[in-house]
Amino acid sequence: MLSASHLTRQFDDRVAVQDVSFDLAPGEIFALLGPNGAGKTTTLRMLAGLIEPTSGRVDVHGEPMSRRNASRLRGRIGFLTEAPGLWDRLTVRQNLVTYARLHGLPSPASAVDTALELFDIRDRARDQAAQLSKGLKQRVALARTLLHRPEVVLLDEPTSGLDPESARDVRELVLRLRDERRAVLLSTHNLDEVERVANRVAVLRTRLIAVDTPAALRARLFGARLQIALVPPAEPFAALLRRSGHGDVRAEDGMLSIAVDDAAASAPAIVRRLVEAGAQIRAVVPEEPPLEEVYLRLLQEEQPA
Amino acid sequence: MTRIRALLAKEIADLRKNPALLAPAVLTGFISILLPFFVAIVVPYVAGERLSDSSDFKIALEMYKDQPSMRTLDPEGAIQAWIFQQYLIMLVLTPVAGSMSLAAYSVIGEKQARTLEPLLATPITTFELLAGKVAGSLLPALVLTAVCFGTYLLAVALIARAGVYTVLFTPRSLAVVFVLGPLAALAALQLAVCVSSRVNDARSAQQIGALIILPITGLLIAQLTGYVLLTVPVILFIGLALAGLNIGLMLIGIALFDRESILTRWK
Numbered sequence: 001m002l003s004a005s006h007l008t009r010q011f012d013d014r015v016a017v018q019d020v021s022f023d024l025a026p027g028e029i030f031a032l033l034g035p036n037g038a039g040k041t042t043t044l045r046m047l048a049g050l051i052e053p054t055s056g057r058v059d060v061h062g063e064p065m066s067r068r069n070a071s072r073l074r075g076r077i078g079f080l081t082e083a084p085g086l087w088d089r090l091t092v093r094q095n096l097v098t099y100a101r102l103h104g105l106p107s108p109a110s111a112v113d114t115a116l117e118l119f120d121i122r123d124r125a126r127d128q129a130a131q132l133s134k135g136l137k138q139r140v141a142l143a144r145t146l147l148h149r150p151e152v153v154l155l156d157e158p159t160s161g162l163d164p165e166s167a168r169d170v171r172e173l174v175l176r177l178r179d180e181r182r183a184v185l186l187s188t189h190n191l192d193e194v195e196r197v198a199n200r201v202a203v204l205r206t207r208l209i210a211v212d213t214p215a216a217l218r219a220r221l222f223g224a225r226l227q228i229a230l231v232p233p234a235e236p237f238a239a240l241l242r243r244s245g246h247g248d249v250r251a252e253d254g255m256l257s258i259a260v261d262d263a264a265a266s267a268p269a270i271v272r273r274l275v276e277a278g279a280q281i282r283a284v285v286p287e288e289p290p291l292e293e294v295y296l297r298l299l300q301e302e303q304p305a
Numbered sequence: 306m307t308r309i310r311a312l313l314a315k316e317i318a319d320l321r322k323n324p325a326l327l328a329p330a331v332l333t334g335f336i337s338i339l340l341p342f343f344v345a346i347v348v349p350y351v352a353g354e355r356l357s358d359s360s361d362f363k364i365a366l367e368m369y370k371d372q373p374s375m376r377t378l379d380p381e382g383a384i385q386a387w388i389f390q391q392y393l394i395m396l397v398l399t400p401v402a403g404s405m406s407l408a409a410y411s412v413i414g415e416k417q418a419r420t421l422e423p424l425l426a427t428p429i430t431t432f433e434l435l436a437g438k439v440a441g442s443l444l445p446a447l448v449l450t451a452v453c454f455g456t457y458l459l460a461v462a463l464i465a466r467a468g469v470y471t472v473l474f475t476p477r478s479l480a481v482v483f484v485l486g487p488l489a490a491l492a493a494l495q496l497a498v499c500v501s502s503r504v505n506d507a508r509s510a511q512q513i514g515a516l517i518i519l520p521i522t523g524l525l526i527a528q529l530t531g532y533v534l535l536t537v538p539v540i541l542f543i544g545l546a547l548a549g550l551n552i553g554l555m556l557i558g559i560a561l562f563d564r565e566s567i568l569t570r571w572k
Contacts (some may be wrong), residue, residue, distance in 0.1 A: 011569060042569075050426060050568060051564070051569065071428045074428050075428040077426075079423070085420045085421075087315065089322040090315065090322070098311055098312070098314065098315040099427065101307060101311030101314070102424075102428070103427060104308070128322075144423065
């Protein structure tokens with residue numbers, strides 16, 4: 001649906017983005033992570049047709065974006081910018097109606113009514129944008145982004161500065177977009193949010209460091225592990241597993257952590273052996289290091305020596 | 306056209322929420338209306354002299370004695386008519402001054418309010434954006450000019466000698482207000498919008514856009530001193546030149562508008 005091929009963007013001597021390639025499929029939430037100044041916003045602007053890449057290209061539905069067709073293709077993309085960017089003196093409705101008209105919607109008023117309903121802001125339609133809280137402004141900005149029902153949605157820090165309730169609403173909306181088979185690209189620093197919603201993750205620091213599913217990145221960096229909670233002590237059972245061929249077994253309090261090839265496939269045999277040896281098992285779960293650890297490890301590995 | 310209309314509607318709605326933005330225009334209009342009355346009515350009244358007794362206005366009587374519309378007026382009325390006609394060109398400045406601050410703030414204002422990026426992310430083209438911005442400044446200015454002209458006529462009809470107001474209904478007068486005025490305003494506003502999209506300070510745009518006032522003031526002085534007589538052909542010639550200038554300014558504006566630079570370099 002949206003494809004970035006070898007995107008590079010240079011500002012004078014500074015390379016902001018280098019050789020970035022990825023595809024975004026319908027019904028996918030693709031998270032773009034990276035430290036400040038990594039080139040996330042520049043990448044989003046290139047994908048949204050706001051700035052041109054120095055080299056490389058963006059395709060929307062297989063059509064290469066160019067200066068000639070950028071205006072038309074922008075109509076198929078919804079871009080939520082980092083700041084809500086509402087006209088403060090206008091009401092919520094006036095803001096949305098203007099954008100509905102700019103997108104050439106056949107019935108701007110009814111499109112706005114639908115959006116107001118969908119985002120639960122009908123009762124604030126007559127309020128000036130300046131009077132809204134940050135969370136409400138972000139909700140209006142999201143409504144504006146989705147007014148024309150774009151197939152590709154680019155979200156730059158959509159939950160930045162929002163209270164937990166508003167952030168949850170935004171996350172639910174993002175999941176709803178996925179269910180509607182839209183392609184969503186989410187640029188964020190909020191790793192917890194990514195953990196909850198993203199199908200794939202890309203880590204960017206000028207160039208792409210990694211692109212994969214969160215599970216695959218974990219497995220690649222940390223390997224698969226099984227975590228078993230026992231009634232302490234755990235050390236004798238760790239020794240038993242080491243003797244039976246499990247090379248990497250850690251024991252701490254009542255917890256065993258065992259390196260395996262495949263957590264789901266290995267679990268039954270390991271549990272059977274422990275139970276036969278008299279272990280009292282409380283819980284068995286695949287061990288998943290938080291995405292934050294994955295992200296930091298990736299950045300660390302990329303750090304020049 | 307739909308997107309230009311959408312942007313124009315937004316600009317007008319924005320202005321209605323903050324009418325104080327038009328204060329400089331209203332003030333300029335007020336002064337433009339007041340000044341000729343001061344010269345033609347107040348000063349002679351205070352001095353206790355008639356205009357027709359002064360040799361300074363012989364030129365006015367000379368120039369107007371051939372005009373059919375002046376024949377019904379007495380010498381005092383003819384001089385008043387001349388003054389009111391000459392100062393009509395001041396009304397041309399009203400829309401320029403009025404909307405200069407709006408135009409100067411148009412692009413830089415959107416950038417400073419962080420509303421420009423979402424706007425540029427829509428299918429709007431550079432031409433549509435600039436046209437919408439210029440129209441958003443020009444339309445209120447034209448309405449203001451019409452109101453000022455109406456007020457001017459009414460005041461002349463009520464205060465000046467009987468019949469003086471009829472000379473303001475000549476094709477020449479109407480062409481000055483409704484052809485030269487809007488075209489000069491359009492040129493000034495386009496210049497201001499062009500500059501507004503190149504500088505990152507609204508004040509710079511306002512200063513440069515205001516340069517259009519200089520040739521208009523020059524025209525006023527040339528007319529008062531008798532160097533130039535704004536006949537209908539002269540007005541049409543200036544109008545054509547301004548129309549050409551406006552087309553050129555629109556093309557230059559589109560060429561100069563650099564989305565990338567505005568988004569990535571302006572802070």
